[in-house]
Amino acid sequence: GAGVSQTPSNKVTEKGKYVELRCDPISGHTALYWYRQSLGQGPEFLIYFQGTGAADDSGLPNDRFFAVRPEGSVSTLKIQRTERGDSAMYLCASSPSGTKGETQYFGPGTRLLVL
């Protein structure tokens, strides 16, 4: 079946603007994760959803970052007043139910560039 999809694949914006990044997880997966990856680094955890609720948002760097998953499937990561330091690859992953041994399957990512 289809894997995790993310849109847009690339986003260029200006400092101070608002952006939304979308993630469509594997059908039926209740657990959804957002990570951010800078060049030459491993992904860094941002937020984890179990169903519609954020079970762990400890990785969100500040209050400019917010994510929602209103119907328990598609999720949107929202960044307000973007800064140049927000430029990175934003990765979304999903897993079937969020139990501890499950593999997380990653989408192709959205590459965000803030000018």
Place this chain on the structure above:
Amino acid sequence: GQNIDQPTEMTATEGAIVQINCTYQTSGFNGLFWYQQHAGEAPTFLSYNVLDGLEEKGRFSSFLSRSKGYSYLLLKELQMKDSASYLCAVKGGATNKLIFGTGTLLAVQP
């Protein structure tokens, strides 16, 4: 604190064997994952270890020692397409988040 260490870069020859090491210190442990990531692409799952020992899957094997906080990924019969970054990640503590190392960039040469 939480820390995952792996070498930044490695070089190996086509057809050879390479071992990529990973050491970790995390609060809690619920398994260790290895992912492969080609430049500009998403990480793809390679292996998972939660108990001590060796897990073999074709040309790839992964080993875990929980008492030593140590894992390695072994790649046999290297092919040029194996040139990629290899990410070690630990699922720790009460949440399901993955804590990644910086990745090891492997270059396979002819």
